[in-house]
Amino acid sequence: MNLSNPKTGTGFLRKDGRKGIRNIVLVAYLVECAHHVARKVTSRFEDEPVHLIGFSGCYPNGYADKMMNALCTHPNVGAVLLVSLGCESFNRNRLYEQIAASGRPVRLIGIQTAGGTGNSVQEGISFVTSALETIRKVPRVPFSVDELIVGIVSGGSDATSGITANPAAGLAFDMLNEAGSTTIFENTGEMIGLENLLGNRARHPALAEELQKAVAKAARYHAVMGHGSFAPGNAEGGLTTLEEKSMGAYCKSGTAPITGLIKPGDPTTVPGLYLMDIVPDGEPRFGFPNPNDISEMNELIASGAHCVLFTTGRGSVAGSAVSPVIKICANPETFARMEGDMDINAGKILTNEASTEEVAQEIFDKVMFVAQGGKSCSEQLGH
Amino acid sequence: MDKLFKINPLDNVYVVRQTVEEGETMVIDGRVFTSKKTLGLGHKVAACAIPFGKQVIKFGIPIGSATEDIRFGDHVHLHNLKSDYIPTYTLDHEFIKP
Numbered sequence: 001m002n003l004s005n006p007k008t009g010t011g012f013l014r015k016d017g018r019k020g021i022r023n024i025v026l027v028a029y030l031v032e033c034a035h036h037v038a039r040k041v042t043s044r045f046e047d048e049p050v051h052l053i054g055f056s057g058c059y060p061n062g063y064a065d066k067m068m069n070a071l072c073t074h075p076n077v078g079a080v081l082l083v084s085l086g087c088e089s090f091n092r093n094r095l096y097e098q099i100a101a102s103g104r105p106v107r108l109i110g111i112q113t114a115g116g117t118g119n120s121v122q123e124g125i126s127f128v129t130s131a132l133e134t135i136r137k138v139p140r141v142p143f144s145v146d147e148l149i150v151g152i153v154s155g156g157s158d159a160t161s162g163i164t165a166n167p168a169a170g171l172a173f174d175m176l177n178e179a180g181s182t183t184i185f186e187n188t189g190e191m192i193g194l195e196n197l198l199g200n201r202a203r204h205p206a207l208a209e210e211l212q213k214a215v216a217k218a219a220r221y222h223a224v225m226g227h228g229s230f231a232p233g234n235a236e237g238g239l240t241t242l243e244e245k246s247m248g249a250y251c252k253s254g255t256a257p258i259t260g261l262i263k264p265g266d267p268t269t270v271p272g273l274y275l276m277d278i279v280p281d282g283e284p285r286f287g288f289p290n291p292n293d294i295s296e297m298n299e300l301i302a303s304g305a306h307c308v309l310f311t312t313g314r315g316s317v318a319g320s321a322v323s324p325v326i327k328i329c330a331n332p333e334t335f336a337r338m339e340g341d342m343d344i345n346a347g348k349i350l351t352n353e354a355s356t357e358e359v360a361q362e363i364f365d366k367v368m369f370v371a372q373g374g375k376s377c378s379e380q381l382g383h
Numbered sequence: 384m385d386k387l388f389k390i391n392p393l394d395n396v397y398v399v400r401q402t403v404e405e406g407e408t409m410v411i412d413g414r415v416f417t418s419k420k421t422l423g424l425g426h427k428v429a430a431c432a433i434p435f436g437k438q439v440i441k442f443g444i445p446i447g448s449a450t451e452d453i454r455f456g457d458h459v460h461l462h463n464l465k466s467d468y469i470p471t472y473t474l475d476h477e478f479i480k481p
Contacts, residue, residue: 159425162442163390163398193468197444232474238399238425240459241466244446251442350400350424352384 009372011143012078015103019143020075021306021371022049025131026322027081027124028072029054030095031088037109037117038083041124046382050128051321058088063264063280065091070265070302072099072106074322078135079105081127083120086112105131146180146271148371151300151308152252153186155293158313158331159237162248164359165311165330165346171360172309173254173273176367182268184300185253186276188218193243194250198275201258210261214277224284252311264299276303293318297325307370309363317341319383324376326366328359343377387411387428391443396427396459398441403428416456427459439464 011019027050029038035054042052053071055064072080072095080099084092092108099106107127114120152169154161173183191198195212202208230242239245259272268274276299293316297308301323310318313330315338329335332347339345343366348354354362370376386409387397397411403422408415412430422428427441433453438445447466453459461471 159423163400163425167390167442193466194444230471235461235471235473238423238427238460240427240461240464241447241468241471243444243466243468244441247442247444247446 009143009145009368010140011147012075013139013141014075014078016073018075018304019141019147020077021143021148021373022076022322022324023078023135023138024049024051024076024322025079025081025128025135026050026072026077027052027083027128028068029056029083030068030090030092031058031085032056033058033085033088034083034111037111037120037124038081040117040121041081041083041128044125045128045132048132050132053321054083055090058090060089065095066265067298067302068095069098070304071298071322073102073104074301075304076306076322077104078138079131080107081124081131082106082108083124084108084110086110105134107131143371144180145176145368145371148176148367149182149184149268149304149306150176150367151184151186151297151303151305152311153293153296153300153308154249154252154311155296155318156312156314156316157249159239160330160332160347160350161311161313162239162245162251163330164349164356165313165328165344166248166252168344168346168349168356168359169252169309169311169328169363170254171356172363172367173252174256175360175364177254177256177273180271182271182274182304183254183256184262184268184274184276184303184305186278186296186300187249188214188275188277188279189222190246190249191215192219192222193241193246197250198258201256203257203259203272207258207261211258211275214261214275214279217277217281218279221279221284252309262303265302267304274303276300294320298322307367307376309367311346315341317378317381317383319378319381324370325378325383326363326370326376327378328363341377341381385409385411387416389430390441393440393443395430395433395440397430399424399426399428414455418456420458422458429453429455429457429459431455433459438467 012023027042029035096108111120198211199208256273307324311328315334326343328344329342335345386401403418408417433449
């Protein structure tokens with residue numbers, strides 16, 4: 001690890017040409033009924049880079065197809081074990097073929113065919129054991145900062161989020177952009193009132209229009225569903241207007257020009273800053289777009305994020321299976337209570353122990369540390 | 384440590400970073416400020432006079448317009464600032480008019 005020269009590191013070269021900053025075996029269940037077997041397999045590898053993800057539904061779902069494919073072929077993933085019950089709706093064969101085509105070792109276990117829980121767990125453990133051996137031989141190649149993709153979300157926000165962690169993260173995002181990295185922010189529902197600001201940051205006029213349309217779609221979605229983003233508790237915390245709340249969240253995107261608008265799971269094309277449009281097209285239907293912080297992160301990771309910055313005021317314990325999460329705590333009191341979960345104490349800005357610029361530098365350095373293999377708090381805690 | 388600070392130099396409001404008690408006096412940017420009420424973390428205080436109809440600037444961007452003449456040192460909140468977009472919902476909102 002060389003922190004004095006953050007421009008170089010080591011990446012894991014995949015056969016599809018992409019590079020990861022982690023080298024993990026992913027165990028993925030394809031329906032809730034297969035969850036137990038998948039968890040049993042994963043739990044045998046407590047101290048190894050073996051992680052569990054899955055889709056619990058049993059209905060045809062294009063979104064789940066796209067997300068599972070993107071996550072299973074993420075550059076941080078070296079090999080995949082798919083655990084299927086056998087009669088679920090998920091198209092397991094297609095997913096299997098897509099992973100195999102990416103050059104990764106992959107095994108599909110059908111619990112019904114394998115003869116139940118015991119046999120499936122045994123078969124899973126033996127595959128994961130050999131896969132761990134195989135991926136140790138994945139070539140390590142130079143990985144430069146301009147190949148890095150970083151996402152950002154916030155969750156468990158409070159009045160401090162918009163005045164410490166998010167502005168500092170925004171500056172760190174600017175530094176990453178300056179260094180040539182790709183960055184992704186999301187949640188168009190938190191950009192209502194900021195359409196013009198967003199539009200002004202578009203790299204070209206057609207994109208400006210797209211960005212404004214994406215926010216208008218989010219505004220319409222919230223209006224139809226009858227749940228806006230501003231809650232009475234926000235006013236207690238000192239926020240007065242929706243655009244004020246929006247700005248508190250939005251400032252974590254920094255000030256760089258916006259290069260493109262992507263949907264969850266879409267890859268980024270050239271380095272730059274991207275906005276993720278999280279609201280499905282078409283008529284608003286019941287159901288929140290990315291209903292929780294974890295699915296927000298997964299959408300960013302599915303679009304290739306090697307790591308995710310997570311700002312929180314109340315104190316999230318989010319972690320992710322595929323890409324490391326770096327938690328930036330906005331509130332000094334929360335930090336004091338939950339220090340073990342927090343990578344960065346942005347609350348120092350409130351207690352005059354650090355400037356926003358100093359915290360931004362700390363965030364940037366932490367991203368480099370994690371990109372070079374250093375473990376974030378949630379990784380140390382086994383999230 | 385100053386209990387009030389500006390997030391962006393362009394702002395015309397300060398943000399409270401540590402609770403300010405009623406009657407508490409402090410000097411901020413060379414001006415004397417005495418708080419008329421207790422203000423919690425995250426609340427806003429006018430950094431200069433903001434006339435009726437003028438925009439309140441925080442994060443360097445407009446966050447709404449003044450609904451009355453705001454003086455230096457006034458608490459800036461629901462009673463004197465409104466959204467330029469969507470009215471703010473609070474628990475005082477009456478869904479059913481009596």
